[in-house]
Amino acid sequence: MIYHWDWSVPISAPYLGWLMSGLAWTLLVAGAAWVLAFIVGVGIGILRTLPNRAARRFGALYVTIFRSIPLLLQLFLWYFVVPELLPASAAHWIKRDLPLPEYWTSVIGLGLFTAARIAEQIRAGIEAVGRGQSMAAAASGLTLLQSYRYVVLPVAARYVLPPLTSEFLNVIKNSSLALTIGLLELTGQSRQIEGETFHGIEAFTAATLIYVVLTLAAIAAMRALERVVAIPGVMARV
Amino acid sequence: MTIPLRLDSRNFVRDELDLVLRPVVIAIDHVSKKFGDLDVLKQCSMTVLKGEVVVVCGPSGSGKSTLLKCVNGLEGFQAGTITVAGTSVGERRTDLTKLRSQIGMVFQHFELYPHLTVLQNITLAPIQVLGRTKSAAFDKAMSLLRRVGLADKADCHPGQLSGGQQQRAAIARALAMDPIAMLFDEPTSALDPETISEVLDVMTGLARDGMTMMVVTHEMGFARHVANRVVFMDGGCILEEAAAEAFFAQPSTERARSFLSKILRQQ
Numbered sequence A: 001m002i003y004h005w006d007w008s009v010p011i012s013a014p015y016l017g018w019l020m021s022g023l024a025w026t027l028l029v030a031g032a033a034w035v036l037a038f039i040v041g042v043g044i045g046i047l048r049t050l051p052n053r054a055a056r057r058f059g060a061l062y063v064t065i066f067r068s069i070p071l072l073l074q075l076f077l078w079y080f081v082v083p084e085l086l087p088a089s090a091a092h093w094i095k096r097d098l099p100l101p102e103y104w105t106s107v108i109g110l111g112l113f114t115a116a117r118i119a120e121q122i123r124a125g126i127e128a129v130g131r132g133q134s135m136a137a138a139a140s141g142l143t144l145l146q147s148y149r150y151v152v153l154p155v156a157a158r159y160v161l162p163p164l165t166s167e168f169l170n171v172i173k174n175s176s177l178a179l180t181i182g183l184l185e186l187t188g189q190s191r192q193i194e195g196e197t198f199h200g201i202e203a204f205t206a207a208t209l210i211y212v213v214l215t216l217a218a219i220a221a222m223r224a225l226e227r228v229v230a231i232p233g234v235m236a237r238v
Numbered sequence B: 001m002t003i004p005l006r007l008d009s010r011n012f013v014r015d016e017l018d019l020v021l022r023p024v025v026i027a028i029d030h031v032s033k034k035f036g037d038l039d040v041l042k043q044c045s046m047t048v049l050k051g052e053v054v055v056v057c058g059p060s061g062s063g064k065s066t067l068l069k070c071v072n073g074l075e076g077f078q079a080g081t082i083t084v085a086g087t088s089v090g091e092r093r094t095d096l097t098k099l100r101s102q103i104g105m106v107f108q109h110f111e112l113y114p115h116l117t118v119l120q121n122i123t124l125a126p127i128q129v130l131g132r133t134k135s136a137a138f139d140k141a142m143s144l145l146r147r148v149g150l151a152d153k154a155d156c157h158p159g160q161l162s163g164g165q166q167q168r169a170a171i172a173r174a175l176a177m178d179p180i181a182m183l184f185d186e187p188t189s190a191l192d193p194e195t196i197s198e199v200l201d202v203m204t205g206l207a208r209d210g211m212t213m214m215v216v217t218h219e220m221g222f223a224r225h226v227a228n229r230v231v232f233m234d235g236g237c238i239l240e241e242a243a244a245e246a247f248f249a250q251p252s253t254e255r256a257r258s259f260l261s262k263i264l265r266q267q
């Protein structure tokens, strides 16, 4: 059988619209998952560095759990298993009334998974700031909260920008797993086009290009941010 | 024989009487500390009187830094008591942040905050801890920077300064809190030889102005000329506590003697 190339497929109606709708869902899932992952990840990462032993243990437990289960399995667990474990009324609400269940499940699954990875980056960044700095802050009478707010976190934030960039890229790419629970994001739409037109190669090529553009844009934005917050007199960390 | 040069204001004939009359600022009484199974401090006792400079010396690992950190509660201890200006450091009820805000500390590696300018480094704690206004904190910081010779570096970041300049800025940061005492942990050990003196000069000026100082250092010139008393530590114990002259003229333990001869040969 000869494959008939038709590069007009991904840029003609209605398939261009499908791709754009897929792109929109990819951005919506990745964006919301990132916000959730960032908030939870920063919180857990900070917990792991506190003097309080219970706080550190809780943080370590979270990271261990969410890092050791494959993301795909986590999505299935959130989608199929967790609702069964909830009290009947909550389960009912999720199954019947929750708008966009595939979307919110993807956001929570991807967000909490990524949070564990961000937490590890935050912890490493805080540890890189060093005990001497927190000691100096404490010695001057700053409370633990003040020393984190004014000294430890601002410096750690600069250390973790590069690794956070790659986590952000991971969120964009991992959002494609949402298709497994039925969300028609970018990759899902490409498959849809393949099924409809048998021009899968063209559709997947278009999706690939879109992922590449997203990645390059994210990298450029983070590089610009790194330059803005660079500390004078401190060599840029490569 | 050379007569040791001493600062005029300290060269009192009535030194002895003075020592009796001056209030105790730091009192360390039979303090012991373990790190796990390791005895880092064993029954350490010493005092620092108001306006006094006490140098703590001894081999590496003898517990000098740990003793210093116990004074402002950066390290806890298992036995004994430490009181600073009447406040018991080890007591559970003690407000440690308040106590620390009254004690200045200077570290071997400066520990200036890299993301803040020199001026912001100095004004952070006065504004956040003491609640001073920005302009009051600024004025105080500028006058301290003039005092340590760094007025033109106020808007630089620490990474743009030499080691000696960073340490002088760190001293100004500690002084901005109007401390009742200053703790120094090997303030010149990380410096190039040519910049050591600029830091020692600032410390000597402080001593002359009557600051109460506890100084861990191997700078024996500073100990001899500026310190009132010298404390010698080894293996977590305070083996000697003597007037500076007496310590340098005739250390009473063999270990202090060999430490001194080793360190003086190096310098």
Ligand SMILES: Nc1ncnc2c1ncn2[C@@H]1O[C@H](COP(=O)(O)OP(=O)(O)O)[C@@H](O)[C@H]1O
Pocket: B035, B038, B040, B058, B059, B060, B061, B062, B063, B064, B065, B066, B067
């Ligand atoms: N956080 C720590 N945990 C375990 N051991 C420590 C710690 N800090 C210091 N020590 C040990 O305590 C001893 C005294 O250390 P330190 O007070 O730093 O000595 P010095 O300042 O005189 O060189 C050393 O044997 C050191 O290894």
Ligand SMILES: [Mg+2]
Pocket: B064, B065, B066, B186
């Ligand atoms: Mg030390």
